[in-house]
Amino acid sequence: MKQFLYFGAFALWVALIAATPLLADNYTIRIAISIAMFSAMAVSWNFIGGFTGYPSFSTAAFFGLGCYAGALAQRNGIPLVMAWVFATLFVAVFAAMLGAIILRLKGHYFAIGSIAIVDLTRLITSSWGSLTGGGDGLNVPLLQGSPQEVSALVLYVMLAILIVAFLTSIYVDRSRLGFGLKCISQNEDAADMVGVNTTSFKIVAYTLSAVFCGAVGAVYASWVGYIDPTDSFSILLTLKVPVMVLLGGAGTLLGPVLGAGVFVMLEEVFWANFLEWNRAILGGIIVFLIFFLPNGLLKIQYRTLYGALVQKLRSAPKQAEKSS
Amino acid sequence: MTEILRLENVSKSFGGNRAVNDVSFSLEEGEIIGLIGPNGAGKTTLVNLITGVHPLSAGKVIFAGEDVSRQQAFQAARRGLARTFQIVQPFPKMTVLENVAAGALFGGGTGSVEDALDLAHEELKFVGLDAVADTPASSLALPNRKRLELAKSLAMRPKFLLLDEVNAGLNASEIDGALDLIRKIAARGVTILIIEHLMKVVLSISQRILVLHHGELIAQGDPRTVIEDPQVVEAYLGSKFAARVKAESHHA
Ligand SMILES: Nc1ncnc2c1ncn2[C@@H]1O[C@H](COP(=O)(O)OP(=O)(O)OP(=O)(O)O)[C@@H](O)[C@H]1O
Ligand SMILES: [Mg+2]
Numbered sequence: 001m002k003q004f005l006y007f008g009a010f011a012l013w014v015a016l017i018a019a020t021p022l023l024a025d026n027y028t029i030r031i032a033i034s035i036a037m038f039s040a041m042a043v044s045w046n047f048i049g050g051f052t053g054y055p056s057f058s059t060a061a062f063f064g065l066g067c068y069a070g071a072l073a074q075r076n077g078i079p080l081v082m083a084w085v086f087a088t089l090f091v092a093v094f095a096a097m098l099g100a101i102i103l104r105l106k107g108h109y110f111a112i113g114s115i116a117i118v119d120l121t122r123l124i125t126s127s128w129g130s131l132t133g134g135g136d137g138l139n140v141p142l143l144q145g146s147p148q149e150v151s152a153l154v155l156y157v158m159l160a161i162l163i164v165a166f167l168t169s170i171y172v173d174r175s176r177l178g179f180g181l182k183c184i185s186q187n188e189d190a191a192d193m194v195g196v197n198t199t200s201f202k203i204v205a206y207t208l209s210a211v212f213c214g215a216v217g218a219v220y221a222s223w224v225g226y227i228d229p230t231d232s233f234s235i236l237l238t239l240k241v242p243v244m245v246l247l248g249g250a251g252t253l254l255g256p257v258l259g260a261g262v263f264v265m266l267e268e269v270f271w272a273n274f275l276e277w278n279r280a281i282l283g284g285i286i287v288f289l290i291f292f293l294p295n296g297l298l299k300i301q302y303r304t305l306y307g308a309l310v311q312k313l314r315s316a317p318k319q320a321e322k323s324s
Numbered sequence: 325m326t327e328i329l330r331l332e333n334v335s336k337s338f339g340g341n342r343a344v345n346d347v348s349f350s351l352e353e354g355e356i357i358g359l360i361g362p363n364g365a366g367k368t369t370l371v372n373l374i375t376g377v378h379p380l381s382a383g384k385v386i387f388a389g390e391d392v393s394r395q396q397a398f399q400a401a402r403r404g405l406a407r408t409f410q411i412v413q414p415f416p417k418m419t420v421l422e423n424v425a426a427g428a429l430f431g432g433g434t435g436s437v438e439d440a441l442d443l444a445h446e447e448l449k450f451v452g453l454d455a456v457a458d459t460p461a462s463s464l465a466l467p468n469r470k471r472l473e474l475a476k477s478l479a480m481r482p483k484f485l486l487l488d489e490v491n492a493g494l495n496a497s498e499i500d501g502a503l504d505l506i507r508k509i510a511a512r513g514v515t516i517l518i519i520e521h522l523m524k525v526v527l528s529i530s531q532r533i534l535v536l537h538h539g540e541l542i543a544q545g546d547p548r549t550v551i552e553d554p555q556v557v558e559a560y561l562g563s564k565f566a567a568r569v570k571a572e573s574h575h576a
Contacts, residue, residue, distance in 0.1 A: 174437065175437070176436075176437060179422075179425075179437055182418065183415055183418075186417055187414070187415050187416070190409075190415060191415075191430075192396075192398050192401075193377075193398075193407065193409070194401055194427045194431045194476060194480060195427075195433075
């Protein structure tokens with residue numbers, strides 16, 4: 001039953017985003033693409049940050065490597081779709097190997113280690129000029145078609161990545177793997193002791209958190225046609241994605257999608273109206289999350305909230321009578 | 325009688341501190357073995373060595389004929405070497421049922437999550453926790469948390485169960501309940517090693533006793549012989565206690 005609700009809500013939301021090329025202007029389609037790609041990355045992050053409880057800040061490293069792997073593959077003559085697939089696999093292998101090392105760290109140490117990966121990959125990319133073009137960036141072969149066709153194509157590919165990521169998260173949630181990840185998030189020693197192979201489970205979760213970001217990065221590079229190290233390996237991106245998941249509800253299935261949607265739209269509103277305040281807004285949301293929404297939008301007890309509100313409204317007139 | 329566990333010259337040092345020093349013994353299948361010794365004697369460390377939590381500094385652990393000296397904790401669990409923690413370690417936000425299902429699914433090697441939940445139900449009935457199956461583990465009081473630990477280990481289908489002070493913090497009647505449960509577990513054919521400070525409890529339940537002191541095995545054998553061993557009296561029991569137990573056992 002609950003499962004159907006998830007599917008239904010998600011399908012409706014995807015359908016709405018998918019309809020934008022038919023209904024709306026190019027500006028709205030850009031927002032839709034943004035929502036699709038951030039949702040896919042948020043769903044990815046949820047595997048490690050939500051299910052497993054490891055606060056990873058590596059998202060931008062995976063995204064950036066996806067950008068560069070896709071771009072370089074294409075520049076070396078690999079056809080578009082193959083280049084995207086190559087980038088995705090490359091990032092998956094990278095994450096699996098890196099995970100075997102970095103997942104020895106726990107808690108704050110893991111968080112710091114994972115964020116250092118972003119800086120490290122950015123530094124390597126910008127200093128390896130002969131391959132990556134260094135700080136000057138890289139031109140990526142442009143997608144064929146009119147601007148409308150290109151944005152529609154990018155939107156549908158991003159949505160496809162999101163759908164695969166979401167279905168994977170539903171599958172993992174119900175599987176032995178997901179059960180083990182939840183055990184790890186609650187008490188890793190106890191998980192070890194009941195027979196969970198914690199090391200390999202964590203590596204799988206970390207790899208899942210990377211693979212879809214790699215795909216998104218590769219498609220993004222083809223869309224924008226030009227990438228550089230600062231844009232591709234952005235600390236802001238690496239912070240935003242976890243914040244989106246926390247906003248929606250970490251460890252839940254719909255939370256990451258909800259959080260990414262709300263965040264991107266909020267950002268768009270503020271972006272349009274108060275350009276200079278954009279970063280302050282991220283900060284504001286973080287503070288708000290920590291103090292008022294520790295479990296995310298999905299976990300609010302809406303019924304209790306509604307009940308309390310009704311009570312307040314009912315008692316307010318009475319108090320007014322008393323005081324008069 | 326077949327041997328289930330053998331330790332050969334097992335040692336463990338933490339820095340300069342020899343927590344376990346050259347310990348050797350052999351245990352038979354189906355026994356209940358008591359492990360006693362003063363605080364800091366190395367009892368918990370020994371359990372950690374047998375279950376792959378710490379690597380050995382020296383020696384060998386043979387379980388069911390297989391050298392498991394280099395195993396990791398999760399492998400021990402899958403082999404049928406289960407243990408409870410001195411400080412209980414639940415998955416706090418999961419339900420009691422899910423906690424036990426985790427044991428079945430991973431240590432017990434149950435095929436699917438559904439099967440694991442079914443098996444968990446059985447084990448909860450066995451330890452008498454089925455009424456609270458759907459409450460979060462964190463809401464249980466201490467005696468029930470200890471029962472939960474037992475159910476979780478049992479769901480792992482262990483051949484050998486190591487109980488690290490499962491009775492600590494319980495009152496007399498709760499201890500009686502726990503001992504009944506432990507006897508019922510032994511009746512299922514599980515070999516049990518129990519660490520316990522209350523001598524009355526150890527003597528009533530163990531068929532054999534091992535005594536650790538400063539990391540060394542200073543005595544082993546049937547309960548009577550062990551409590552009369554002068555070294556054990558000196559190191560752990562105290563002469564008054566020994567005299568009293570001796571008197572009691574003569575009356576009986
Ligand atoms: N992880 C560890 N790191 C360093 N020293 C340790 C570690 N675990 C145990 N020790 C040391 O090893 C010795 C034995 O400790 P252990 O916990 O095994 O004793 P114990 O017999 O279980 O005592 P208790 O009855 O208090 O539970 C102690 O000196 C302890 O400080
Ligand atoms: Mg101990």
